[in-house]
Amino acid sequence: MDDALTSITAGADALGFVFYPPSPRAVTAAQVADITAKLPPFVSKVGLFVNAEAEEVQQVIAVAGLDCLQFHGDESADYCAQFNLPYYKAIRVKPGVNLVQCELDFASATALLLDTYSEKAVGGTGEAFDWSVIPAGLQKPLILAGGLNPDNVMQAARQVQPYALDVSGGVEAQKGIKSPQKIAAFMQQVMRSDAERNGRFE
Secondary structure, eight states, rough: OOHHHHHHHHHEEEEEEEEEEETTTTTOHHOOOOOOHOOOOOEEEEEEEESSSSSHHHHHHHHHHOOOEEEEOOOOHHHHTTTTTOOEEEEEOTTOOOOOOOHHHTTSSSEEEEEEEOOSSSOOOOOOOOGGGTTTTTTTTTOSSSSSTTHHHHHHHHHHSEEEEEGGGGGGGTTTTEEEEHHHHHHHHHHHHHHHTTOOOO
């Protein structure tokens, strides 16, 4: 709860909850329900899943108070769309990935989330990918993830100009433990970037 309120106070628009047991950041539906019940309005609650059984996702939705879903595995578009909630599809970017085709394949997605590919993990690697491989002209909102931190987020925002930024490890004191100082520093850079984009300062 402290991490949630710290993030919101710093300016976060959404909170992510990891329903993937191997992750050091994994939470239960009951834990999340306790948090979401106490959140202020207009904060999006996102549930992250990796190749979960559909029944498991439905059970979490029924308990946790989620607004949207984020799928980080090998899920198909039909699978992702069956839960009657907006969803983001994570694409692990590596050489040869056709993001234009991914956008077509996941036409029902609210957004594409672009993350760093790793053979060792499905996310949370702490490593950024080469942002220059993102093609111009994609139609869906892009959420940029992968290795973002207070030191590089402003450059990421300038170069990619994504709809949103997704951070976890980059604002942690250690795996699964958030740092209020890093959250504040990250959000300060995001807000500077937003002001710059809107021409509010040089």
